Amino acid sequence: MxxxxxxxxxxxxxxxxxxxxxxxxxxxxxxxxxxxxxxxxxxxxxxxxxxxxxxxxxxxxxxxxxxxxxxxxxxxxxxxxxxxxxxxxxxxxxxxxxxxxxxxxxxxxxxxxxxLPVGDLLGGYTDRMRVCHMLGFDTPAAMVDEANRVRDVHGISVFKVKVGRRPVGLDTAVVRALREGLGDDVELYVDGNRGWTASESARAMAEMSDLGLTLAEELCPADDVLGRKWLVGQLDIPFVADESATTPAEVTREVLSGAATAISIKTARTGFTGSLRTHHLCEGLGLEVVMGNQIDGQLGTACTVAFGAAFALTSRRAGELSNFLDMSDDLLTESLTIADGELVVPSGAGIGVEIDxxxxxxxxxxx
Ligand code: MUC
Ligand code: MG
Structure with missing residues (x-):
């Protein structure tokens, strides 16, 4: 060894x-x-x-x-x-x-x-996760088309919509088109990657208040300390810290300062050992968790689903597990398959996949 x-x-x-x-x-x-x-x-x-x-x-x-x-x-x-x-x-x-x-x-x-599979070594809670697909910037019509295609082909009904453009109406129009085009059965949430100010974020969220969004992620920078706290305090849905909370210490700081109320765990940046620490901290603090996507290929996605499925808290929400679908090829001998909106954890030893x-x-x- x-x-x-x-x-x-x-x-x-x-x-x-x-x-x-x-x-x-x-x-x-x-x-x-x-x-x-x-x-x-x-x-x-x-x-x-x-x-x-x-x-x-x-x-x-x-x-x-x-x-x-x-x-x-x-x-x-x-x-x-x-x-x-x-x-x-x-x-x-x-x-x-x-x-x-x-x-x-x-x-x-x-x-x-x-x-033994790493999922069993980590926690062994379940063997699968529901899948959320991340939609990048495009026109409203193109984003609705992509969401419909992903839903038809893979059964995915949870979408994270990238926002953060100016003027905010560019993105609020997309989210409205998605709700109208996909109906009320899909789950929609937004991720701003720090693109807006706190006041732009508040205006955008007010404009989208009738659209049934479930989460808002990193709409404005955490470094806008008071603005971010002001924003998070007025939202009626969880505010997810992603790139602002990449270590247990940052999670603690963001949450205790009122800059976030939920956490994105990404195995691509905390591995399994660091993600374990963040998971236990979130459980102790009573925070919702999303298994996030760092624009991973299939090997990275296999890691995310292995970790996410290992615990009740991390497998509760859909994991962001589908962006490898946009790659022209991958490194694995056998492709991951998303069907009926779910990804099953590869069952082999370790992470469970082989490099071709x-x-x-x-x-x-x-x-
Ligand atoms: C995300 O959730 O932000 C975009 C940048 C990055 O580091 O990850 C992606 C997705
Ligand atoms: Mg994010």
């Missing part, structure tokens, strides 16, 4: 259509595949999707920090020394996505060693 090597392999897979939102846009999955090798011949894998507009990490930066700072501190430890790994990674500030991928690849290797060596050879960009 001793860790002998850690690989960081950059790869690029195009999107069929870009995902656009207030803080950025993604045209291709330019991620890093992390592999953890052990002296028993086990290889654990996980995905690292850099999000410079959210955490400052880049694809080349991920490779560099893993190869030069993290791997030398981890090689030689065993797979069960996960708290030692956590402490050593924690000596370096930032780099949440690089740290998360190493953590999850270690859990994958541990599951493969024990021949030919696909990795075709898409890796490290020569």
């Amino acid at each position: 001793k860790i002998t090597r850690i690989d960081a392999i950059p790869y690029r897979i195009g999107y069929r259509k870009p995902l656009r939102f207030a803080s950025g846009e993604v045209h291709a999955a330019e991620h890093v595949l992390v592999r953890v090798h052990t002296d028993d011949g086990i290889v654990g894998v996980a995905d690292a999707p850099p999000r410079p507009f959210t955490y400052g990490e880049t694809q080349r930066g991920l490779v560099a920090v893993i190869e030069t700072i993290f791997a030398p501190q981890i090689v030689g430890l065993t797979l069960v020394e996960r708290e030692v790994v956590h402490a050593r990674l924690g000596r370096t500030v930032g780099n949440p996505v690089a740290k998360a991928a190493i953590d999850m690849a270690i859990w994958d290797a541990l599951g493969r060693t024990l021949d 060596d030919d696909k990795l050879a075709a898409y890796r960009i490290d020569g």
Whole structure:
């Protein structure tokens, strides 16, 4: 069970259509595949999707920090020394996505060693989650068409709508068109990625007050301290902290200061070990949780659903598990399938999925 090597392999897979939102846009999955090798011949894998507009990490930066700072501190430890790994990674500030991928690849290797799924090791609550699809910026007609297609093909009836454009009417028109086009049976919520001011957010939420929204996420920056508290205090639905609450300490700070009333957990930035801490904290504080999407491919999505399905709190709401559908291809030997609005946790050992060596050879960009 001793860790002998850690690989960081950059790869690029195009999107069929870009995902656009207030803080950025993604045209291709330019991620890093992390592999953890052990002296028993086990290889654990996980995905690292850099999000410079959210955490400052880049694809080349991920490779560099893993190869030069993290791997030398981890090689030689065993797979069960996960708290030692956590402490050593924690000596370096930032780099949440690089740290998360190493953590999850270690859990994958541990599951493969024990021949058990990580979901069972984490909590074993259920084997599936309802799926929420995230709709990026477009015209109202195009977004209604996409939602209808995703509902018809995959049975998905929960949609997170990206908002945060100016003037706010651009986005409130989209949400109204979605409600009118899809009917009252679908769940709709909004995510602003900090695009609006507090007062723009309040105006937009007032304009949409008849549309039955269930959550509002990061509408304005948490750094607008008093404005954000003023906004959250007047809403009658939970306000989700996503990029403003990426560690247990940030969750505590945001919630106790009145800047949020619900939390998005993303395994892509807190791994399994950090997500466990955030989950237990949210449970203790009595907060609603959403399993969020960091514009993940199928490997990242498999991690999210494995963690989300492991607990009652994280599996209660639909998880954001479907944006890999927009990718032109993926790295796995077998595709994840969303049917009847649900994603079943892959049942194999570890994270439960296998990397296709030919696909990795075709898409890796490290020569
Ligand atoms: C989200 O929930 O914000 C967009 C940026 C990012 O880091 O994740 C996505 C989705
Ligand atoms: Mg978000």
